[in-house]
Amino acid sequence: MAEHTLSRTLAGFAAGTSYETLPAEVTESVRRRVIDVLGLCVAAHRLPTSAAVVEHVTDQGGRPQATVIGGGTRVPAPLAALANGVLAHSLDYDDTHLPSVLHPSASVVPAALAAAEAAGAGGRSTLHAIAVGLEVCVRLGMAGYDRAAGNSTFFEHGQHATSICGALGGAVSAGLLLGLDEDGIGHALGIAASMASGIIEANRTGGTVKRLHCGLAAQSAVTAAQLVGRGFTGPPTVLEGRFGFFEAFLHGAFDASAITEGLGDDWAVPGIFFKPYPANHFTHTAADAAMALRARGLDPARVERLVLGVPGPVIRTIGQPIEGKRTPETGYQAQFSGPYLVAAGLVGGGGGLGLGLDDFTDELARDPVRRALMAKVEVVEDERASAIFPEQFPAVLTAHDTDGGVWREEVLDNRGGSRRPLSEAELELKFRDNARGRLSEAGIALVLDRGRRLDEIDRIDDLLAPLGEFDPVAGGPRV
Template sequence: MAEHTLARQLADFAADTSYESLPDEVTASVRKRVVDVLGLCVAAHRLPTSAAIVAQVREQGGRPQATVVGGGHTLVPAPLAALANGVLAHSLDYDDTHLPSVLHPSASVVPAALAAAETAGADGRATIRAIAVGLEVCVRLGMAGYDQESGNSTFFEHGQHATSICGALGGAVAAGLLLGLSSDGLVDVLGVAASMAGGIIEANRTGGTVKRLHCGLAAQSAVTAAQLVGRGFTGPPTVLEGRFGFFEAFLHGAYDPAAVTGGLGTEWAVPGIFFKPYPANHFTHTAADAAMALRAQGLDPARVERLVLGVPAPVIRTIGQPIERKRAPETGYQAQFSGPYLVAAGLLGGGGGLGLGLDDFTDALARDPARRELMAKVEVVADETATGIFPAQFPAVLTAHDTDGREWREEVLSNRGGPGRPLSDGELALKFRDNVSGRLSDAAVDLVMERGLRLGELDRIQDLLRPVAELNPVAGGHHD
């Protein structure tokens, strides 16, 4: 039985995949995601939680193995580097998303892989291969928990953060490859990491910054699991489908095994993972698009009397409930999970090169009287068309009634950043430059972009990470 378990099939896929066998679109996608994650890690240093995690990691001491972005040139143990960088990557809610599983694969897998690669002295090709495989494993485990009938993630229904749960296992496979584990070792690494996976998402609804920890804890668990297996720890071969295994524990046994193994090695999910154009919960993006479209058509925010935001029914609890809190976020972080705020930001803001940027999500703007006045006019309701499309996309239908009695309506049925509306290489470069503005020198910016986009040619991952180890001090307020 152990020969044909799901863990064995994933492990064999990982071990048998070479850099040379990866499709060009997969390697290109991985290179872009690495650059995107590094930009997010730099940008996150505006947050006090980022200072907290870097200080926490630096105080632990230990063997110098891997780089913390913005943590200085002194290396830290690999699991701690993965922890810090995973926290940084996910903290701005600007990291990529896979649909319809609704998880953020890169924020766990990339930090885990970079830390393991730096520790092992791996080159760029080995790192790309490991990240590609880790992302694929992460997504496939997430899709195993996607309920086709309800059109929603069972992880999500149970209050679980699939991102960190599946990310721990995907990251562990990536780290295991870079640390030289065989296929047998990768079976064990899945078995060990499954006992380290966790994360609950109540903070999406009612606040708290704990969600920022999730991808860091997943990445830390991933590297730790790989290291422990290298020292002799083992896991159950039936860790995924077993009676007391991963799918029973997290999904109560309701999972799709074909999502794990169907087309494995020939059909890649990696290139279709959505890049985020805006630093906010992905459910809110089309609300901002619709609001910006109405503004472009001439809607005057000062003359708005009522706004109705129609969204998929399952997302209301995240971006529209409790409505009193969503209409009055106290922090920029809370604003990132508020449908009413994204409508107001779309009607009033637009500071970023992609439409909305980091400067649209500050504590001051969350409490801005003009935005509060608009947010108070927003109802968040279920829209039948949007619900029918979800979660392949996160649509929104925004209807505005103005003081002249005119009705304005805008439908946005697909998200920017995915296969249907991809961000161009120029837009991704703009996002990266915006994220690192003022924190990296122009020379460092160019160096990271150039080395990241030719990652497969690098002999050492440390050459990519060295330019982001030290950041320029930037004056300014925090989002929290």
């Protein structure tokens, strides 16, 4: 492989680190993200698309190398990665990196867990592989971030950077766990780049295809690493080359320094935001503002008009077409609706972290009380919010009541990031909420305990075994 290419740099970083060289804040962050993803996968079994993907991977046959999380089905490793990546991303409850607006863990963690099971790997090597894969994923996403425009160029092109960059980050993780050396990891990047994909039109106008994206990325990641092990190779200039990754996706406009600067010293992983609510991350501060107004005494029945001020670039995702955003037909569509999150914040909630999965059902999306509130919501650009975006996703909510009163609430920092972090107890509560009714209390405690001690586990199967105790069809613990 040629020297001094970007893929060689990333491969050298991956091969040159180890669990022992990881900063403590990185290992702690990865432990928490693994637990978070496991809870999301369990909770996602409530969705018809989850049943569909599990049925799909089971029908493919093949060697039982790795586990579909929740239910204990074992399938070939790439298919386990596919199913678990779909599960991890389907509730829109997975973590987010800013300002790249990537959801790194939903692709990288499923790819790493599947590869670890196939290889018989333990917790330390898995933790290390996930840390490196997340870092690679984020740095590739940041290479496509346009600082002048304050937005992702991937996003501007209609591309889902989460799955595109996740395929490459996951390939690095899988490659490490499957025993590839530095050259092999470079080849895995070279192959995965030809398998990366995802467009985000579903964010605007509907469809459940977005749920597939992280699964397809994780499947591609494991497949790429396996193919390198069987002799396939990739181009050394796959990233910066004339016909490479950045030319193909970004028309050659990328920032190489985002990949190389501080690599191995300055880790992005600890700064990835955890999600407190199961909805598109652009909507979270809208919900926070609405809940704050309710706590201050605003009566939803006396609301005459609501103005949601947000960064300009997010309006097309959570506010357009406005007629559709005011009348979501499904809980999934509601997750991408600014008006719905305002309504949910004013009349819903009650979950451990504020809003929970029970706030995003098909029935509540069509609830007359929420529909009436949504009809009163305008989504407009707020200049201050635009200036802060995408370091945060701010919201300014103004409510006009029937007595002529004006209520205003600003939320400039997202909950779950470094400025408003979720505590260890809150993340544990999120896992418990996601697993409750599907895992027994003993099973929940066992997963939490083993997740906290991930570096002590001899085989990653031991972490996943308690997650097989529930029947995904019945939706509760097996008896």
